[in-house]
Amino acid sequence: MYRSHYSKDVTKKDYDKSIMVAGWIEDIRNIGSIAFIILRDKKGTLQLTVLKKENPELFEKLTSLSRESVVSIKGICKENEKVRNGYEILPKTFEVLSVAKAPLPLGVVDKVEADFDTRLDNRFIDLRKQRNRAIFTIRNAVFAVAHEYLQSQGFIEVHTPKITASSSEGGTDVFRLKYFEKEAFLAQSPQLYKQSLMATGLDRVYEIAWYFRAEEHNTRRHLNESTAVDLEMAFISDEEEVMNVLENLVHAMWKRASECKNEIRVLGKKIIVPKLPFTRIVYDKVVNKLQERNSSIQWGQDLRTDDERLLGDIMKEHGTEFYFITKYPLESKPFYTMPEGDKYSRGFDLACKGVEIASGSQRIHEVKLLEERMKVCNLSPKDFESYLNAFRYGMPPHGGFGFGIERFLMELLDIKNIRECILFPRDRTRLTP
RNA sequence: GCCCCGGUAGUGUAGUGGCCUAUCAUGCGAGCCUGUCGAGCUCGCGACUCGGAUUCAAAUUCCGGCCGGGGCGCCA
Numbered sequence: 001m002y003r004s005h006y007s008k009d010v011t012k013k014d015y016d017k018s019i020m021v022a023g024w025i026e027d028i029r030n031i032g033s034i035a036f037i038i039l040r041d042k043k044g045t046l047q048l049t050v051l052k053k054e055n056p057e058l059f060e061k062l063t064s065l066s067r068e069s070v071v072s073i074k075g076i077c078k079e080n081e082k083v084r085n086g087y088e089i090l091p092k093t094f095e096v097l098s099v100a101k102a103p104l105p106l107g108v109v110d111k112v113e114a115d116f117d118t119r120l121d122n123r124f125i126d127l128r129k130q131r132n133r134a135i136f137t138i139r140n141a142v143f144a145v146a147h148e149y150l151q152s153q154g155f156i157e158v159h160t161p162k163i164t165a166s167s168s169e170g171g172t173d174v175f176r177l178k179y180f181e182k183e184a185f186l187a188q189s190p191q192l193y194k195q196s197l198m199a200t201g202l203d204r205v206y207e208i209a210w211y212f213r214a215e216e217h218n219t220r221r222h223l224n225e226s227t228a229v230d231l232e233m234a235f236i237s238d239e240e241e242v243m244n245v246l247e248n249l250v251h252a253m254w255k256r257a258s259e260c261k262n263e264i265r266v267l268g269k270k271i272i273v274p275k276l277p278f279t280r281i282v283y284d285k286v287v288n289k290l291q292e293r294n295s296s297i298q299w300g301q302d303l304r305t306d307d308e309r310l311l312g313d314i315m316k317e318h319g320t321e322f323y324f325i326t327k328y329p330l331e332s333k334p335f336y337t338m339p340e341g342d343k344y345s346r347g348f349d350l351a352c353k354g355v356e357i358a359s360g361s362q363r364i365h366e367v368k369l370l371e372e373r374m375k376v377c378n379l380s381p382k383d384f385e386s387y388l389n390a391f392r393y394g395m396p397p398h399g400g401f402g403f404g405i406e407r408f409l410m411e412l413l414d415i416k417n418i419r420e421c422i423l424f425p426r427d428r429t430r431l432t433p
Numbered sequence: 434g435c436c437c438c439g440g441u442a443g444u445g446u447a448g449u450g451g452c453c454u455a456u457c458a459u460g461c462g463a464g465c466c467u468g469u470c471g472a473g474c475u476c477g478c479g480a481c482u483c484g485g486a487u488u489c490a491a492a493u494u495c496c497g498g499c500c501g502g503g504g505c506g507c508c509a
Contacts, residue, residue, distance in 0.1 A: 029468095029470070029472055030466090031473090032467065034466095034468065036470070038470075047470075049469090053467090083468090103461050104444085106444070107444065107459075107460070110459055110460070111459055111471060112445040112460085115444090115445080117502080118444070172508060213507090215434095215506090215508070217506080218502080219503075220503075221508090221509085228509060403509075404509025405509085406509075407509050429501070430501095
């Protein structure tokens with residue numbers, strides 16, 4: 001046994017008793033005859049106080065350890081108002097579990113900041129910082145509530161292949177790889193599989209999905225490997241039903257995040273839970289509003305980055321940070337999007353403060369129309385035979401969305417670089433660690 | 434894919450042709466110090482991304498490579 005208590009779990013009942021703590025040596029302040037050692041564990045830090053005259057050998061050994069070495073300490077817990085936790089530990093025995101090499105490639109509590117690149121190269125140390133770990137604690141919390149909410153709504157979690165034969169649904173470049181004697185691709189999304197599952201009778205499925213995208217973008221908001229809550233539901237009469245699930249999901253996640261008080265405090269953020277329902281604004285109106293503000297957007301075009309930001313500002317003036325953009329022009333949406341009339345589609349985006357965080361639609365469930373739309377989008381139905389087959393033997397009306405988690409976390413926590421929101425980011429140049 | 438920018442001790446920086454034997458902080462090492470909590474003080478250690486060119490002289494200018502950052506497009 002190495003530990004009886006975490007730093008934050010020590011209570012008045014433990015005072016004057018022998019307890020065991022374990023963790024990383026964050027800092028050693030050796031004053032001469034007395035030394036203060038800060039020990040960090042999963043939950044926080046605590047102070048070890050060592051007196052030279054009480055045990056010169058123990059004093060010497062403990063104070064000469066390198067920072068970030070891992071130790072287990074057995075000692076007496078003493079109440080002390082002068083110490084931040086209200087207690088300190090007077091070590092009696094200890095065990096060194098791992099000695100850290102010095103100097104560190106990245107200081108955990110140094111007064112100098114490190115470049116993000118240096119931080120990522122040494123992510124295992126970077127994540128020793130409370131602030132950085134808080135992001136992933138919140139990430140865990142929002143995933144947990146996503147599962148809870150979706151399960152409660154009758155969705156089941158599925159896992160679809162990430163190695164696929166079909167090259168593209170359009171819209172992005174994909175990674176190519178060798179699959180024995182064949183060529184294969186990394187899935188850009190579970191889109192085709194989750195739709196195929198609508199033909200099975202599972203009715204409502206979701207996946208914590210990996211998106212692999214080979215675009216050579218180099219921005220703060222793009223990753224080449226990202227995660228999403230991807231969802232598909234059958235027997236819907238229109239896309240509004242899908243939007244309803246999405247807004248409730250986002251709301252539940254935002255709310256759960258707001259309950260992570262400790263992490264929010266560490267991050268120095270405020271999280272205000274948005275009100276439901278989110279505003280719906282049709283694409284045509286978006287174009288009008290943007291044109292009123294001197295945007296050069298033409299009807300039919302997708303919103304450019306500056307248009308998205310401008311719309312975010314406009315919506316904020318109307319007191320809303322979340323909004324759906326609905327009834328997109330058919331030509332700006334992927335082939336599987338259900339048309340509405342000749343020009344429009346049942347596709348929508350969900351934006352938060354000017355950033356697109358989710359995208360979805362009612363889908364086409366009629367195979368002839370699907371083939372037609374593929375051709376219009378310069379895709380060959382021949383390349384999608386196994387997908388199309390799922391539509392030939394009974395496919396109910398359905399729809400769904402993809403909801404980017406890193407984008408969500410960026411907006412939730414006001415983080416400027418998306419790479420902060422994933423443990424080991426994959427971007428244009430980074431393949432390690 | 435297009436465009437812009439950067440690379441100096443372990444870390445973060447100063448430096449814009451000679452005053453650079455390269456600044457400061459942090460770190461690391463040695464020493465002093467009984468209540469620190471960004472501890473303090475003394476001494477020390479440690480660096481110009483690579484290759485070529487210009488020049489009497491290059492961290493500094495030019496060209497190329499390598500590595501990285503950012504914007505746009507595309508998207509989550």
